[in-house]
Each structure stands twice: as structure tokens, then as C-alpha cells.
Amino acid sequence: MTEPRIVAIIPARGGSKGIKRKNLAMLAGKSLLEWTVRYAQKALFIDNVYVTTDNNSIAEAAHELGAVIIKRPKELAEDWSIADEAVVHALPQMGDPDIVVLLQCTSPLRRACDLDNAIDKFLSMEWDSLFSACHMRQFAWHPTEMMRLMYDHTDKRPMRQDRMPALVENGSFYITKTFGYTEFNNRVYGNIGYHVMPWWCGIEIDTEVDLELCELIMRSERFSNLLGADTRF
Numbered sequence: 238m239t240e241p242r243i244v245a246i247i248p249a250r251g252g253s254k255g256i257k258r259k260n261l262a263m264l265a266g267k268s269l270l271e272w273t274v275r276y277a278q279k280a281l282f283i284d285n286v287y288v289t290t291d292n293n294s295i296a297e298a299a300h301e302l303g304a305v306i307i308k309r310p311k312e313l314a315e316d317w318s319i320a321d322e323a324v325v326h327a328l329p330q331m332g333d334p335d336i337v338v339l340l341q342c343t344s345p346l347r348r349a350c351d352l353d354n355a356i357d358k359f360l361s362m363e364w365d366s367l368f369s370a371c372h373m374r375q376f377a378w379h380p381t382e383m384m385r386l387m388y389d390h391t392d393k394r395p396m397r398q399d400r401m402p403a404l405v406e407n408g409s410f411y412i413t414k415t416f417g418y419t420e421f422n423n424r425v426y427g428n429i430g431y432h433v434m435p436w437w438c439g440i441e442i443d444t445e446v447d448l449e450l451c452e453l454i455m456r457s458e459r460f461s462n463l464l465g466a467d468t469r470f
Contacts, residue, residue: 241334241335241336241360242284242332242334242335242336243282243283243284243334243335243336243337243338243356244283244284244285244286244287244331244332244334244336244337244338245277245280245283245285245286245287245337245338245339245340246286246287246288246289246307246323246324246327246331246337246338246339246340247270247273247274247277247286247287247288247289247299247304247339247340247341247342248288248289248290248309248320248323248324248339248341249270249288249289249290249292249295249299249342250290250291250292250295250309250314250318251290251291251292251294251295251314252314252315252316254316255443255444256442256443256444256445256448258292258294259342259343259442260290260295260342260343261294261295261298262442262448264345264442264448264451264452264455265451265452265455265456268298269342269343269345269442270288270295270298270299270302270342271298271302272342272345273340273341273342273345274286274288274299274302274303274304275302276340276347276352277338277340277352278302278303278304279349280338280352280353280356281353281356282353282356282357282360283338283352284334285305285331285334286303286304286305287304287305287306287307287327287330287331288304288305288306288307289307289308289309289323289324289326289327290306290307290308290309290314291308291309291310291311291313291314292314296308307326307327307330307331309323309326309327310326313326320339320341320424321418321422321423321424322422324337324339324418324424325418325419325422328415328418328419333415334415335414335415336356336359336412336413336414336415337412337413337414337415337418337424338352338356338410338411338412338413339410339411339412339413339424340352340409340410341408341409341410342442343408343441343442343443344407344408344409344410344438344439344440344441344442345442345451346409346437346438346439346440346451346454346455346464347409347410347434347438347464348434348435348438348464349464351369351409351410351432351434351438352410354432355367355369355410355412355432356412358430358432359412359430362430363428364412364427364428364429364430365413365414365416365417365426365427365428365429366411366412366413366414366417366424366425366426366427366428366429366430367411367412367413367429367430367431367432368406368410368411368424368425368429368431368432369406369407369408369409369410369411369431369432369434369438370404370405370406370407370431370432370433370434371404371405371407371433371434371435371436371438371439372402372403372404372405372433372436373402373403373404373405374402374403404431404433405439407434407438407439407441408439408441409434409438409439411424411425413425413426414427437454437460440454
């Protein structure tokens with residue numbers, strides 16, 4: 238049995254609202270794009286790393302990092318565009334791989350071991366798709382109907398350590414058999430698995446404050462030896 242061909246694809250469009258040219262925003266001496274490209278390149282199971290973008294500056298930066306560029310049509314790079322559509326567009330140009338690993342630049346905090354461990358488990362468990370996640374123990378409520386999601390408020394309020402943790406997608410990476418994109422246009426389908434990461438890996442970059450928080454973590458001696466993509470400053 239031949240080994241499956243696994244590729245990484247990084248969606249990095251030029252437009253953004255919270256931070257101008259967000260994917261090229263600097264974090265601890267590297268752009269968000271570089272952190273993610275370097276991380277994918279260091280993964281043991283990844284055969285090729287692609288960047289899909291509509292932006293020339295991002296394409297140039299990704300090329301200099303050694304990634305293969307896929308030019309994304311403008312209609313797939315609007316504010317309302319979803320990454321799944323960009324992956325479907327890119328599949329023929331990636332040589333129709335067996336498994337696609339989608340990584341997002343806006344979730345730069347990843348431990349060195351996370352992706353390798355997740356792919357290894359994905360292959361051994363024969364899942365169809367996998368998402369990276371963090372555990373959440375806070376009380377969650379529906380914002381309009383106030384539907385209880387975590388506990389029954391008419392009963393005794395449970396202690397934090399006694400609550401069943403919920404899984405929250407952290408947006409860091411998704412592993413998907415190509416069939417999920419070609420048949421369902423979806424990164425999550427079929428027999429679904431997950432890979433749990435620490436809560437701080439769930440910080441997503443939307444604002445300048447998020448950048449500052451991530452930089453504090455990356456430059457902390459406590460965390461820098463855990464993180465991937467070469468965190469020596």
C-alpha cells in the first residue's frame with residue numbers, strides 16, 4: 238500500500254478589516270504568513286506547501302519562503318469568501334492530493350508536536366477529517382434565546398472542575414481527505430476526529446491586541462521552547 242500524498246495549503250488573501258494586510262502583519266520578528274509556512278515546512282508528513290492568494294505582495298513573500306503559489310480569483314477572496322472554496326479551486330493545481338492540511342495564518346500559536354501528532358493519529362484512526370481544538374469549561378449561552386449549552390441552571394451550579402469540557406475549533410489546522418472537498422466543498426465531513434491543543438493555542442489574530450498577546454506568549458521563556466516554526470529570536 239502506497240503512502241498517501243499529503244499537502245498543506247495556506248489561504249492568505251490580501252484584504253482584511255481588523256488589521257490592514259493582516260497575513261503580512263509582523264509577530265515576534267516574522268510575518269503571520271512566515272510563521273505558518275515555516276511550520277508546515279517542518280512537518281514530517283507534508284509533501285508540499287502551497288499558498289493560495291489574490292495578493293501580489295503575499296505571493297512574493299510566500300515564494301521567497303519556498304511555498305508554491307496558487308493565484309486565487311478575486312471572487313474567492315472577498316470578505317465573505319470561505320477557505321473551503323479556495324481549496325477546491327486549488328486542488329487541480331496541487332496535483333489532486335490524497336489528504337489536504339489547511340493551516341490558517343491567523344492562528345499562529347502551535348506547539349512543535351501538534352501537526353505531526355495530529356496527522357499520525359489521523360492516519361492510524363482512518364478518519365475522514367480532523368480539526369484542531371481547545372477545551373472550553375466556561376458556561377456557554379445562546380446569545381439570543383439564552384439556551385443552556387453547558388448545564389441546567391435550575392440545578393446546582395457545578396464547579397469548574399466538575400464540568401464536562403466542550404470542544405471548540407481553534408482554527409489552527411484542519412486535515413481532510415480530498416473527497417470532502419470534491420464532493421461536499423467542506424473541510425469537515427464523514428468520520429470526524431480532533432486534536433486538542435492548550436487554550437493559548439486558540440488565540441486568533443483579529444486585532445492589534447491579539448497580536449500583542451501572541452507576542453507576549455511567544456517571547457515568554459515558558460512557552461518559546463514548546464512552540465513550533467523556530468521560535469528562537
